[in-house]
Amino acid sequence: MQRDPHRYEERWTPAVPERVGLPDTFKAIDATVLANRWDFDDLASGTFTLLNDRRHLGSPVDWTPKSVTQLWSFHLHYWEWAWTLAAVGGERAKKVFADHFTSWSLTCTYGGWDAWAAYPASLRAWVLVNVHQALALGTEIEEQVGNEIARHAGFIEHNLELDVGGNHIIKNIKGLLGCAVFLGDRRLQGLALKHLNRELATQILADGGHYELSPSYHCQVLADLADMAELLTASGATPPPDLQQAVDSMRRWLGEMLLPDGSLPLLNDSEPVGADLIAQLHPAQTEEKPLTVLADSGYLVARNKRFHLIADVGQPGPASPPGHIHADCLSFTLHVDGIAAIVDTGTSEYGYGPRRDYERSTAAHNTLEIDHTNQTEVIGAFRAGRRARATLERAEVLADGTIVISGFHDGYRHLPGSPQHRRTWTIGPATVTLTDVVEGTGTHDLALRLHMSASDTEKADDALQISVARQDGPPDSCAIDISTISSLVAQGFGILTPAVSHQAHIRSQLPVTLTTQLEAR
Numbered sequence: 001m002q003r004d005p006h007r008y009e010e011r012w013t014p015a016v017p018e019r020v021g022l023p024d025t026f027k028a029i030d031a032t033v034l035a036n037r038w039d040f041d042d043l044a045s046g047t048f049t050l051l052n053d054r055r056h057l058g059s060p061v062d063w064t065p066k067s068v069t070q071l072w073s074f075h076l077h078y079w080e081w082a083w084t085l086a087a088v089g090g091e092r093a094k095k096v097f098a099d100h101f102t103s104w105s106l107t108c109t110y111g112g113w114d115a116w117a118a119y120p121a122s123l124r125a126w127v128l129v130n131v132h133q134a135l136a137l138g139t140e141i142e143e144q145v146g147n148e149i150a151r152h153a154g155f156i157e158h159n160l161e162l163d164v165g166g167n168h169i170i171k172n173i174k175g176l177l178g179c180a181v182f183l184g185d186r187r188l189q190g191l192a193l194k195h196l197n198r199e200l201a202t203q204i205l206a207d208g209g210h211y212e213l214s215p216s217y218h219c220q221v222l223a224d225l226a227d228m229a230e231l232l233t234a235s236g237a238t239p240p241p242d243l244q245q246a247v248d249s250m251r252r253w254l255g256e257m258l259l260p261d262g263s264l265p266l267l268n269d270s271e272p273v274g275a276d277l278i279a280q281l282h283p284a285q286t287e288e289k290p291l292t293v294l295a296d297s298g299y300l301v302a303r304n305k306r307f308h309l310i311a312d313v314g315q316p317g318p319a320s321p322p323g324h325i326h327a328d329c330l331s332f333t334l335h336v337d338g339i340a341a342i343v344d345t346g347t348s349e350y351g352y353g354p355r356r357d358y359e360r361s362t363a364a365h366n367t368l369e370i371d372h373t374n375q376t377e378v379i380g381a382f383r384a385g386r387r388a389r390a391t392l393e394r395a396e397v398l399a400d401g402t403i404v405i406s407g408f409h410d411g412y413r414h415l416p417g418s419p420q421h422r423r424t425w426t427i428g429p430a431t432v433t434l435t436d437v438v439e440g441t442g443t444h445d446l447a448l449r450l451h452m453s454a455s456d457t458e459k460a461d462d463a464l465q466i467s468v469a470r471q472d473g474p475p476d477s478c479a480i481d482i483s484t485i486s487s488l489v490a491q492g493f494g495i496l497t498p499a500v501s502h503q504a505h506i507r508s509q510l511p512v513t514l515t516t517q518l519e520a521r
Helices: 005-012 029-033 040-044 070-078 082-088 090-107 118-135 142-157 166-183 186-203 215-234 241-257 275-281 354-360 457-462
Strands: 047-050 053-056 291-294 299-303 307-312 332-336 339-342 368-370 390-397 403-409 420-427 431-439 443-451 464-472 481-490 496-509 512-520
Touching: 005 142, 029 082, 029 118, 029 215, 029 275, 040 047, 040 082, 040 090, 047 070, 070 118, 082 090, 082 118, 090 118, 090 142, 118 142, 118 166, 142 166, 142 186, 166 186, 166 215, 186 215, 186 241, 215 241, 215 275, 241 275, 241 291, 241 299, 291 390, 299 403, 307 420, 368 420, 368 431, 431 443, 443 512, 464 496, 496 512
Parallel strands: none
Antiparallel strands: 047 053, 291 299, 299 307, 307 332, 332 339, 368 443, 390 403, 403 420, 420 431, 431 512, 443 496, 464 512, 481 496
């Protein structure tokens, strides 16, 4: 395709009918959520803030900037900033859109990366079909934009990311469906729904979770599915029954996973999800039970008057794609009296390098590391090899209200002596007790880490009294070395905030049991 893109363009691009457009009654979720995300004057001057990184690209815009990451470049080519132009509306917004559209069309050759990677093309197609009425209809570029949408439709149809799967293929399907409805193309609409039905059966777990096990990607996929259901209804089509069932179950899952402040934990690859998007997703109002078991996702939510704890006792992620997996079995987050105390260290970048390696590592999570090794082998930026296999063993509320959760994983089975890690959380009225049992043979280095919230480190640290002790083990085991070190917690892409991490290190023969007391002050 790179050698002769126009040949493929002519072959793939469907005809553009005389009448095009989306139903007037349809409004995409992003039309509300992203309406005020960007500054209009910035966009008019060719300045874009993406991934918390503001760049001036000139006028006309330099669509192939050399000093940015590929992820930043992808976000530029998503064209999601055009939602703000559409919200502003009027002649000036139309002119800015026309200028950017014209320069982009002249610069970005059909099929050329980064602009024409399948994922950016799919997001851009969805934006174009939605902003067409506000920014292109009745202008000099109306016909060009319609033709561009048809080009996108053909490109997406023949470049579906079936090899990648996950949230990527959902975006492809959404972009294709948007183009199909815009063009009134029944064949493309049927093709999109065929792929959608397959992915619903694969990606949406029985408990309503998305199989990549990331709360922020869960929200993204839920928004995509909800948009598609609404678009089909607005266009007079009947959404597939499985689509509405998936939306409903994902809303229930989302309601269960909300933290006391209404936000979401940053598990696996996650970024903060804004309150405006969460509101648009309509999380189900769930019963305030002391213990919720989301068995298929592997997440358990324990609640009492003082504690809110989310335990991860599930698999690292799906067999494929592995890109958003972290080595985090038996990790957890903890709120005390509504205050974030123990948190996941989050995700600040998707590039190749030491920070990405660290954020995916066992050391970056609130669990036990053995012999300075990751429990799941995370490779590069988006790959995974040997994996921990986790099992939930116990989840119950005792008669006195104490909550007990227990699970184990075998992610260190490849090490000499085949260590296995079992953790039990015992959540009482004012104390959370972690009991970490490491079975196996031989002498090993063990490291237990608890990462404190960066939003208010002093308040988070004051919320808990932490102590670690060896409950049993060989009599010649060494003492535990306990320390507090400075660390960094991600609060979004490109945002690292100073925090602290409490660590306990011990070199011991196995088996051994460590007990950690987390006492609310």
